[in-house]
Amino acid sequence: MNKRVAVIRGGRSKERDISLKTGKAVYEALETEGVDVIALDPEEENFYQQLTTEEIDVAFIALHGRYGEDGTIQGLFEMMDIPYTGSGVLASSLAMDKIISKKLFQQEGVLTPEFKVISRNNWDQQAEKLLTELKIELDLPVVVKPALEGSSLGLSIIKKRENxxxxxxxxxxxxxxxxxxxxxxxxxxxxxxxxxxxLSVLPIIEIKPKTGAYDFEAKYTKGMTEFVIPAQLEEEIYNQAQKIANKAYRVLKCSGMARADLIVSKEGKPYVLEVNTIPGMTETSLLPQAAQAAGIDFPELVLEILEYAVK
Structure with a gap:
């Protein structure tokens, strides 16, 4: 690729360390391919100045979580007329907000688990009332998680009402x-x-955490999770899951790349949990693993994602 690429990594979210790993892997892959590449961090004081002076042709966004995955940095690049990887402002914002995205899935016929929403203000004022309503309306177990965080931060699986x-x-x-x-x-x-x-829908990966919950520890501790690719599913269910992931991607108006997380129930129904518009991008991350299974090696995947940005 005959363009100057800026890998944007780090940032200020709680996923900063993970973002730095993604950025390092992407940077090294581009460097190996002979691409003119630099690495920039939005937390650096001269970040904006670097964007204006480095004559950047395209930005590879390797930021996870708030300010990088929620449409914030995408809006900056739109204003500066710099092409960037991944989804645009609207899709990034919609996908980052688990509540809004689930409401859209329901409206568009994308199967997603039933849910309730609690605001901090209501919780502070009437916690006991809300707990009673939750216990009546949703049978245990339930999954509790913040609306706008990634990497399973703040996530709990609750099997007992007292917890x-x-x-x-x-x-x-x-x-x-x-x-x-x-x-x-x-x-x-x-x-x-x-x-x-x-769109190219990649081979499905089955996630088998040893603790039973794919939480932050299971995601980022080596040996805590087994990955099976392709997933061990009946052909009809496998195809159905790929179709529903494709639909979720289109409902949110995603572009470039994304990774949809689903649960296939014991009855064989695929439920969409969420869509990640900037998934991890080290060589052992899930999206690169799926690409590898489809015959796309890591440097080739990085270049392909850049081409979608340029287009």
Whole structure:
């Protein structure tokens, strides 16, 4: 690629360390391919000055979480007329907000687990009333998580009613809205998607955490999770899961790349949990693993994502 590329990594979210790893892997892959590449961090004091003086042709966004995955940095690049990887402002914002995205899935016929939303203000004023309503409307177990965080930060799986209040309080440490979602027992899978208009749905990965919950520790501790690719699903269910992931991608108006996380229930129904518009991009991350299974090596994947940005 005959363009000057800036890898944007680091940032100020709680996922900064993960972002630095993604950025390092992307930078090294581009350097190996002979691309003119620099690395920039939005937390550096001269970040904006560097954007204006480095004559950047395209930005590879390797930021996870707030300010990088929620449409914020995308808006800056739109204003500066700098092409960038991944989804645009609207899609990034929609996908980052688990509550809004689930409401859109429901409206568009994309199967997603039943859920309730709690705001911090209502919780502070009437916690006991809300707990009673939750216990009536959603059978245990439930999944409790903040609306706007990634990497399973603040997530709890609750099987006992007496633990529900603590889980909600924990989730409020990360955001002002909390999602309480019906727990679907089954196989956890993830599906990578590449493209803008003509989409490539990658082989499905089955996620098998040894603790039973794919939380922050299971995601980022070596040996805590087994990944099976392709996922061990009946052909009809496998195809259905890919189709529903494709639809979720289009409903949110994603572009470039994304990774949809789903649960396949014991009855064989695929439920969409969320869509990640900037998934991890080290060579051992899930999207690159799926691409590798499709015959796309890591440097080739990075270059392909850049091409979607330029288009």
């Amino acid at each position: 529900l209040a603590t889980a909600v309080d924990t989730a409020f440490e990360y955001d002002n809205e909390v999602l309480v979602e019906k727990y679907i027992a089954g196989k956890e899978i993830t599906i990578g998607i590449l493209g803008n208009q003509d």
